[in-house]
Structures are given as structure tokens and as C-alpha cells.
Amino acid sequence: MVTSPDSACRETYQGDEALSGLLKKHQAHVNINALTELLPGIGAAPAGERPDAWIDLVVENPSPALVAQLQAFRRDRESREPVTQTPPIAARLALLRAALARRGLAGFIIGRADEHQGEYVPKNAERLNYVSGFTGSAGMAVVLADKAAIFVDGRYTIQVKEQVDPSLYIYRHLVTEPADGYIAAEAKKGDKIGFDPRLFTPDQAQRFRAAANKVGAELVAVDSNPVDEIWAGRPADPISAVLPHDLKFAGQGTAEKRRTLAAKLKAEGKAAAIISGPDSLCWLLNIRGADVPRTPFALGFAILHDDARVDLFMDRRKLTPQTLAHLGNEVAVASPDSFADGLTTLGAGKSVVAIDAATASEWVHDKLAKSGARVTVAECICALPKAAKNAVEVQGSRNAHTRDGAAVARYLAWLSHAAPKGGLKEIEASDKLASFRHPNEYFRNLSFDSISAAGPNGAICHYHAMPETQREIPVNSLYLIDSGGQYLDGTTDITRTVAVGTPTQEMKDCFTRVLKGHIALGTARFPRGTTGSALDALARRPLWEVGLDYDHGTGHGVGSYLSVHEGPQRISKVPNRTALEPGMIISNEPGYYKEGEFGIRIENLVVVQESKAFPDMLEFETLTLAPIDLNAIEKSLLTESEITWLNAYHVRVREALAPQLSGDDLAWLQQATRAI
Numbered sequence: 001m002v003t004s005p006d007s008a009c010r011e012t013y014q015g016d017e018a019l020s021g022l023l024k025k026h027q028a029h030v031n032i033n034a035l036t037e038l039l040p041g042i043g044a045a046p047a048g049e050r051p052d053a054w055i056d057l058v059v060e061n062p063s064p065a066l067v068a069q070l071q072a073f074r075r076d077r078e079s080r081e082p083v084t085q086t087p088p089i090a091a092r093l094a095l096l097r098a099a100l101a102r103r104g105l106a107g108f109i110i111g112r113a114d115e116h117q118g119e120y121v122p123k124n125a126e127r128l129n130y131v132s133g134f135t136g137s138a139g140m141a142v143v144l145a146d147k148a149a150i151f152v153d154g155r156y157t158i159q160v161k162e163q164v165d166p167s168l169y170i171y172r173h174l175v176t177e178p179a180d181g182y183i184a185a186e187a188k189k190g191d192k193i194g195f196d197p198r199l200f201t202p203d204q205a206q207r208f209r210a211a212a213n214k215v216g217a218e219l220v221a222v223d224s225n226p227v228d229e230i231w232a233g234r235p236a237d238p239i240s241a242v243l244p245h246d247l248k249f250a251g252q253g254t255a256e257k258r259r260t261l262a263a264k265l266k267a268e269g270k271a272a273a274i275i276s277g278p279d280s281l282c283w284l285l286n287i288r289g290a291d292v293p294r295t296p297f298a299l300g301f302a303i304l305h306d307d308a309r310v311d312l313f314m315d316r317r318k319l320t321p322q323t324l325a326h327l328g329n330e331v332a333v334a335s336p337d338s339f340a341d342g343l344t345t346l347g348a349g350k351s352v353v354a355i356d357a358a359t360a361s362e363w364v365h366d367k368l369a370k371s372g373a374r375v376t377v378a379e380c381i382c383a384l385p386k387a388a389k390n391a392v393e394v395q396g397s398r399n400a401h402t403r404d405g406a407a408v409a410r411y412l413a414w415l416s417h418a419a420p421k422g423g424l425k426e427i428e429a430s431d432k433l434a435s436f437r438h439p440n441e442y443f444r445n446l447s448f449d450s451i452s453a454a455g456p457n458g459a460i461c462h463y464h465a466m467p468e469t470q471r472e473i474p475v476n477s478l479y480l481i482d483s484g485g486q487y488l489d490g491t492t493d494i495t496r497t498v499a500v501g502t503p504t505q506e507m508k509d510c511f512t513r514v515l516k517g518h519i520a521l522g523t524a525r526f527p528r529g530t531t532g533s534a535l536d537a538l539a540r541r542p543l544w545e546v547g548l549d550y551d552h553g554t555g556h557g558v559g560s561y562l563s564v565h566e567g568p569q570r571i572s573k574v575p576n577r578t579a580l581e582p583g584m585i586i587s588n589e590p591g592y593y594k595e596g597e598f599g600i601r602i603e604n605l606v607v608v609q610e611s612k613a614f615p616d617m618l619e620f621e622t623l624t625l626a627p628i629d630l631n632a633i634e635k636s637l638l639t640e641s642e643i644t645w646l647n648a649y650h651v652r653v654r655e656a657l658a659p660q661l662s663g664d665d666l667a668w669l670q671q672a673t674r675a676i
Contacts, residue, residue: 010068010071010072010075011068011069011071011072012072013069013072013073013075013076014069014072016032018069019032019069019070019073020032022063022065022066022069023035023058023059023066026059026061026062026063026066027059028058028059029057029058029059029320029321030057030058030317032073034317035058035073036077038054038057038239038317039074039077039078040235040236041236041237041238041239041315041317042054042057042074042239042240043078043235043236044122044123044124044235044236044237044238044239045122045238045239045240045290045291046123046238046290046292046293046294048290048293048294048444048445049434049438049443049444049445049446050444050445052067052070052071053240053241053290054239054240054241055067055070056241056243056320057239057240057241057317057318057320058070060320060321060322084232084233085232086232086233087232089131089132089133089165089168090165090168092130092131092230093131093143093148093168095230096108096131096143096226096227096230097143097145098230099226099229099230100143100145100194100226101145103194103222103226104192105192105193105194105220105222105226106144106145106187106188106191106192106193106217107142107143107144107145107183107187107191107193107194108142108143108193108194108195108226108227109140109141109142109179109183109193109194109195109200109208110127110128110131110140110141110142110143110227111127111128111139111140111196111199111200111204112127112128112136112137112138112139112140113125113199113200114199114299115198115199115276115361116276116277116278116299116359117199117200117201117276117277117358117359117360117361118277118278118279118292118297118359119137119138119563119565120137120292120293120294120295120297120563121292122235122237122238122291122292122299123235123238124234124235124236124237124238127225127227127228127231128140128141128150130227130231131143131227132150132163132164132168132169133163133164133165134150134152134156134159134160134163134164135159135163135464136152136155136156136159136160136462137462138152138153138155138156138174139151139152139153139156139160139174140174140179141169141179142179142182142183142186142193144186144187147170147186148168148169148170149169149170149171149172149179149182149186150164150169150170150171150172151172151173151174151177151178151179151182152171152172152173152174153173153174153175153551153552154173154175154461154551154552155461155462155551155552156461156462157171157173157551158459158460158461158595159460159461159462159463162460178207179208180207180208180210180211181211183208183211183212183215183217184211184212184214184215187211187212187215187217188215188216188217189215189216189217190216190217190218191212191215191217191218192217192218192220193208193212193217193218193219193220194219194220194221194222194226195208195219195220195221195222196221196222196225197221197222197361197362197363197366198361198362198363199225199361200361200362201357201358201359201360201361201362202357202360202361202362202365202377203357203377204362205219205221205362221362221363221366237299237315237336238291238292238299239291239315239317239318240289240290240291240298240318241289241290241318241320242287242288242289242298242314242318242319242320242323243287243288243289243320243322243323244286244287244322244323244326245282245286245287245288245488245561246488247286248392249392249393249396249488249489249560249561250286250392250393250560251389251390251391251392251393251396252390252392253286254284254285254286254326254327255308255328255330257283257284257286257385258284258304258308258310258330259308260385261273261284261304261308261381261382261385262304262305262306262307262308264381265304265305265306265354265381266306268354269352270306270351270352270353270354270376271305271306271346271349271351271352271353272303272304272305272306272346272351272353272354273303273304273353273354273355273380273381274301274302274303274343274353274354274355274356274360274364274368275301275302275303275304275310275356275380275381275382276301276355276356276359276360276361276364276380277356277358277359277380277382278291278292278297278298278299278300279297279386279559279562279563279566280356280359280380280382280383280386281298281300281301281302282296282297282298282562283382283386283559283562284302284304284310284382285302285310285312285327285331286326287323287326287327288561288562289318290445293449294445294446294447294448294449294486294564295447295448295486295562295563295564296444296445296486296561296562297562297563298314298318299314300312300313300314300315300336301313301314301336301339303342303343303346304381308330309330309331309332310330310331310332311332311334311342312327312331312332312333312334313334313335313336313338313339313342314333314336315335315336316333316335319333340367343364343367343368343371344367344371345371346368346371346373347367347368347369347370347371347372347373348371348372349372349373350372350373350374351373351374352373352374352375352376353368353373353374353375353376354375354376354377354378354381355368355375355376355377355378356377356378356379356380356383357377357378357379358379358380358567358568359380360377365377379568379578383567383568384568384578384581386559386562386566387557387566387567387568387569387578387581387583387584388581388582388583388584389560389583389584389585389607390583393490393560393583394583394585394607396489396490396560397489397490397491397560397585397605397607397623398490398623399489399490400442400485400487400489400490400491400492401490401492401605401623401624401625402625402656402657402660403440403442403487403660404437404440404484404485404487404492404494405624405625405626405653405656405657406657406660406661407433407436407437407440407485408433408436408483408494408496408626409626409627409653409657409661409665409668409669409672410436410661410665411432411433411436411481412496412498412626412627412668412672413664413665413668413669413672414432414436415429415432415479415498416668418432419473419475419479419498419500420475420500420501422472422474422475423472424472424473425465425470425471425472425473426452426453426454426457426465426470426471426472426473427452427465427467427470429452429473429479429481430450430452430465430481430483433450433452433481433483434446434450434483437485440485440487442487442488442489443485443486443487444486444487444488444561445485445486446483446484446485446486447483447484447485447486447491447492447493447564448483448484448493448564449464450481450482450483451463451464451480451481451482451483451495452465452479452480452481452483453465453479453480453481453482453599454471454472454473454474454477454479455471455473455474455477455478455479455597455598456471456595456596456597456598456599457471457480457599458478458479458480458497458593458598458599458600459593459594459595459596459597459598459599460593460599461551461552461591461593461599461601473500474500475500475501476500476501476502476503476504477499477500477501477503477598478497478498478499478500478503478507478511478598478599478600478632479497479498479500480495480496480497480498480599480600480601481495481496481497481498482494482495482601482603483495484564486561487561488561489560489561490560490561491558491559491560491561491562491563491564492605492624493558493564493587493603493605494603494604494605494624494626495589495591495601495602495603496602496603496626496627496628496629497511497514497599497600497601497602497629497632498629498632499511499629499631499632503631503632505634507598507600507632508632508633508634509634509637510543510548510592510594510598510600511600511602511629511632511633511634512632512633512634512635512637512638513542513543513545513546513548513592513637514542514543514590514591514592514600514601514602515602515628515633515638515642515646516542516637516638516642517538517539517540517541517542517543517590518539518588518589518590518602518604519642519645519646520538520539520541520542521535521538521539521554521555521571521588521590521620522588522604522606522620522622522645523619523620523645524538524619524620525611525613525614525617525618525619526580526617526618526619527616527617527618528579528616528617528618529579530579530580530618531575531576531577531578531579531580532554532555532569532570532571532572532576532578532580532586533570533571533572533573533574533575533576535554535571535580536553536554536571536572536573539554539571539588539590540554540590543590543592548592550590550591550592550593551593552591553570553571553572553573553574554571554572554587554588554589554590555570555571555572555586555587555588555589556570556571556586556587557569557570557584557585557586558585558586558587558605559585560585569581569584569586570586571586571587571588580608580618581608582608582609582610582618583607583608583609584607584608585605585606585607585608585623586605586606586607586608587603587604587605587606588603588604588605588606588620588622589601589602589603589604590602602628603624604622604623604624605622605623605624606620606621606622606623606624607620607621607623608620609621622649622652625652625653625656625657626653626657627650627653627669627672627673628646628649628650629672630672630674630676633676635676643676646676647675647676650672650673650674650675651673653669653673654669654670654673657669658670
């Protein structure tokens with residue numbers, strides 16, 4: 001791991017000849033010409049919390065002198081790059097419409113996802129943001145010749161109004177007013193509506209196609225994306241170092257995983273499975289990367305054969321010698337550009353090939369089907385074994401949450417003194433929390449950009465503070481902080497809502513109802529085979545009783561040093577056929593949001609386990625360890641059993657965190673976890 005020298009001691013670049021000598025002396029993986037070719041991709045990868053992690057691509061165990069010169073080399077080369085002038089959103093939309101007209105298209109569908117249909121995407125896949133200004137993690141737009149609509153879910157109904165110009169786009173709900181309905185209503189007979197088949201699933205494509213056909217229009221798959229054509233200064237594909245994920249954290253070797261799943265393929269009569277989700281790819285091969293923000297994904301595709309061989313389609317320059325040795329002879333590495341040929345060759349065998357309904361694109365399906373494969377669309381073969389963590393992963397998560405809880409406790413102790421003084425801004429507050437997480441030995445990154453939301457900003461579910469628009473945390477208000485860490489032994493995600501000063505009675509009542517729902521779900525006992533959707537109402541009932549609700553899911557799966565949002569399990573109003581199984585980690589996060597005033601969310605991660613009292617039943621173990629604000633509670637609304645749970649939880653928190661704290665932090669913890 002590379003450690004950065006003090007930025008104040010930046011060295012001057014000594015020139016290519018001097019750097020070449022240092023690279024040769026240290027037996028670097030690349031020469032200066034290859035390094036120059038790497039730089040655009042390195043620049044496109046997120047900096048994260050280790051801005052010099054890219055040096056792992058170049059050399060192992062570099063000297064401080066080489067690190068300093070590599071940093072200087074990168075600054076020198078990047079300073080020579082021309083500055084791209086980015087046009088305003090309205091101009092980008094005009095350019096896109098002109099590009100569509102040149103192609104004979106009356107409209108174009110723009111999604112938020114990349115080729116892996118994921119929530120976490122590299123910079124060069126942020127097409128929806130480029131043409132609209134919307135920064136949320138889910139959404140879609142339909143751009144027609146004279147109008148456009150943007151579609152977001154309930155988490156972003158407030159945010160979209162703040163980010164997207166209503167004179168350019170009308171706002172629609174992604175679920176209740178979907179894009180295919182808009183196409184059916186607005187497209188005209190004979191219109192050709194374009195879409196990029198690499199960026200949508202076969203199911204999505206079929207819905208778009210049916211909507212177009214309904215009005216006599218035609219859905220047209222494009223070979224190249226017109227947004228990319230008009231995107232000034234579009235980033236390169238990211239290049240980050242791909243590293244092995246140690247067995248002491250993974251709990252199961254990649255060879256064992258591959259052989260187990262290959263046997264399943266063979267038993268089902270399938271020749272191969274396409275691994276299109278980066279979380280599944282990283283889990284299967286026990287590798288981690290840094291191609292997307294905050295999530296240790298190495299982007300690529302793979303074909304898992306029924307004999308446990310894997311064809312990995314990934315830029316070989318991302319794979320360190322250590323990683324290549326880790327992958328071994330049963331994993332063949334090929335260029336991403338050869339993925340199409342790999343699919344065609346596989347299909348030519350006329351065999352049954354499985355693709356993932358959630359992450360495989362229409363393009364992948366089309367390539368296989370047209371080359372002769374019998375394609376089955378189902379859940380990814382990796383999804384359930386990845387979701388049901390093994391004993392090593394579960395214990396790792398417990399350990400990570402204990403350390404993370406200490407960081408959160410230090411932060412909340414600091415906040416209890418800093419916020420009431422006034423003047424504390426949202427970004428300063430979230431940066432402070434990050435600083436408490438950094439010293440941890442296993443810490444690698446935040447698990448997402450922290451949601452630091454003061455007062456009315458708390459009502460924006462996925463609010464992101466910006467320097468020019470952030471708020472100060474007002475006294476006598478609620479402050480919501482949703483954050484998490486990526487540790488080698490686990491991924492954390494925690495939300496706490498804190499009363500700064502004296503909350504109103506309405507705030508306390510709403511907070512307590514959210515807490516009641518949180519307790520009801522956390523203490524649930526349920527039979528095997530139960531899905532998350534069957535439990536969702538437990539968390540909502542205390543709010544429903546007074547006519548309130550929240551427009552987001554109650555729980556999402558969480559990976560093991562992987563994605564903070566992981567499926568297939570979830571707790572939501574939306575029906576889900578995936579039963580909860582022992583080892584699954586999932587969030588418990590009911591909330592309430594009063595637009596323009598305040599937001600409340602209480603989030604712990606829990607792991608499904610067998611009931612100690614009833615062998616045929618399952619229950620949750622709460623993993624997250626941090627105080628819940630007692631000052632925001634209206635005790636009269638709690639039952640005796642709810643008070644007992646809260647007091648017992650705070651005893652657990654105190655016993656786990658106290659050994660890691662001292663002084664004022666420890667004194668604060670004792671007070672914050674007192675019995676009520």
C-alpha cells in the first residue's frame with residue numbers, strides 16, 4: 001500500500017529520463033510510455049481515500065523518492081491537458097437533439113445505469129447527469145424533439161426539483177409514471193425512438209418496445225450512444241488497481257466458489273453463466289478494485305463455464321502480478337473488446353447459457369441468442385451465495401461494526417458540543433466523521449458519500465451537501481447523518497438523527513414512531529421462507545397509525561467489503577420473491593420526512609440468524625452499535641417492551657464501545673446510553 005508524502009513537500013518533476021531510471025531500478029510493471037497511456041484511465045478512476053492507490057498499478061513497494069516522482073509525473077502530464085469548456089445543460093440538450101436528428105431518431109431513452117445495470121457507475125457512464133444535471137443514483141430520461149421528461153423514484157422527488165430545470169424537463173415518478181408510459185403517450189406513429197442496448201435489460205427493452213409499438217412507433221437499438229457523441233471531455237474508462245481479497249476476510253477461496261457454482265450449472269444442464277454484475281464478479285474471484293466511487297468494484301465481465309473455468313474480460317493493465325497469481329490458470333484474462341467475440345463463440349455451441357435478469361443487458365442477450373445459444377434469464381448464480389454470508393464474513397462484519405461504532409460515537413460526542421454553538425456546516429460535520437473513521441487499520445473508503453443533512457435538507461432522502469448550497473446546522477432542529485465505511489472485513493451503513501438543542505413536540509413524536517417501527521422490525525421472529533416484503537409493514541405501522549409513511553424501502557442488502565446496496569433480498573412494499581436466509585445482512589431503516597422542515601431516519605444493519613428459542617424460525621441480530629438519541633424520544637409513546645429493548649441495546653453499545661473510548665468521549669457514551 002502506498003503512503004503519500006506530505007502534500008506540502010511536493011517535488012518538482014525531474015524529467016522522463018530520471019523517472020525511467022527509477023522505474024527500472026524498482027523493477028516496475030510498466031515503462032514510462034505505458035504509464036503515459038495509463039494516465040487518462042487513472043484520472044477517470046475516483047480518488048477515494050487513497051489518492052495514490054494508482055501507484056499499485058506501476059510498482060510494488062516503491063521508495064519515497066519514486067512515489068514523489070510518480071506524483072510529480074502525473075501532475076506534469078495532467079497540467080498539459082487542454083481545459084474542456086462544458087456547455088450549459090440547455091445547450092447539451094440542443095446538441096443531443098441535433099445528434100438524434102442526424103440519425104433519424106425522434107427521441108432517445110437515457111438511463112442512469114452503465115453496462116452492468118448498476119447503481120454505482122464510473123464517471124464516463126454519468127450520461128443522465130450530463131444531459132440533465134440530476135445527480136441521484138437512480139433515474140431515467142426520455143428526450144423527444146420538442147419535449148423531455150425525467151423519471152425518479154420517491155427518494156429523489158425533492159432533489160430532482162432542485163437540480164433539474166423544469167423548463168427543460170417535466171418530472172415524473174419512475175415507478176407510478178414510468179418511461180414506457182410516457183413513450184406510449186407522447187411518441188407518434190412512425191417515430192423511431194432510440195436506446196442503447198448495452199445500458200438496459202431485456203425486460204426494460206421489451207417494455208419500451210411494447211410502448212412504442214402501441215402507437216405505431218419503433219424502438220431502435222443504437223450501435224453508439226449519441227450522448228457520448230456530444231459529451232465534451234467525456235472521461236476515459238477507469239483504470240484502478242485490482243487486488244486479491246484475502247481469504248481471512250472472504251472465508252472461502254475463489255476455486256471453491258467456482259467449483260461449487262460450476263457443479264450447479266452442470267446439474268441444471270447449463271454450459272455457462274454470464275457474470276455481468278461487478279459485485280458478483282468481485283465476489284466470485286475474490287478480487288476488489290476502485291473503478292467506481294466508494295465501492296470496491298473492478299469493472300469487467302466474465303463467463304463461468306460448467307468445468308469451473310472462467311473467461312475474464314477486463315483490462316489486463318489493472319491486474320497486478322499478485323492478482324494474476326491469485327487468479328491462477330483456470331481464469332483466462334482477455335480484453336474487454338473481445339467480450340462480443342466471447343459471447344458469439346459461446347453461443348455457437350448451441351448450449352444453454354444463463355444470464356442475470358438484473359444486470360445482463362439487452363445487448364448481451366442479443367449477442368448470445370443470434371449466435372445460437374439457448375438463453376435462460378434468471379437470477380445471477382452468484383446472488384444467493386454472495387448474499388448469505390459465511391461465518392467468517394459475518395464475524396468480520398461484527399468486528400467492523402464494533403470499530404465503526406467507536407468512530408461514530410466519537411463523532412456524536414464531538415457533535416454534541418460543536419452543533420449547539422451554531423455555525424457548524426453540513427460538509428464540515430461530515431468531514432469530521434470521516435476523519436474519525438480513517439485511522440482504522442482495515443479502513444479503505446467510505447461506503448458512500450455521507451448524507452449530512454441539516455433541518456429541511458433532512459427531508460431529501462439522498463441529499464448531498466454542496467459547498468455553495470450547504471446549510472448550517474440550526475439550533476432546535478433535527479440533524480440527519482447517514483454514513484458508512486468500507487473495511488476489509490465488512491461494509492457498514494448507519495443513520496442517526498440527532499436533536500440539536502430542543503426539538504419540537506412534533507419532531508419527538510415522529511422520531512419516536514420511527515423508532516417504534518425500527519424496534520418492531522429488529523425484534524421480528526419469522527418462519528423460514530419469509531420474504532422482506534412480508535415484514536415491511538412492521539416498520540411502517542406506527543407511522544400508519546397517524547396517517548404518515550415514507551416513500552422508500554425499509555431495508556436493502558449489504559455486501560462484505562462490497563456494495564452497500566446489495567440484492568437480491570430487501571425489505572420493501574414492493575413484492576420480493578427472495579426469502580430471507582441465515583447470513584444475509586440487511587438494513588433496518590424506517591424514516592419520516594416532512595418536506596421543507598425536517599427528516600428522520602434510524603438505520604442499523606442486521607444479520608439474519610436462526611432463532612435461539614425456536615429452531616424452525618429466524619430472527620435478526622443487530623450489527624450496528626451506536627447510541628440512538630434519547631433527547632429526541634417521547635417516552636410516553638413507547639411500550640414497556642420497547643423501552644426494555646432500547647435499554648438493552650444501549651447496554652450492548654456501551655459494553656462494545658467503552659473499551660475503545662476515553663476521556664470526554666467515554667463520558668459522553670455513558671450519558672448517551674443511560675437507561676430511560
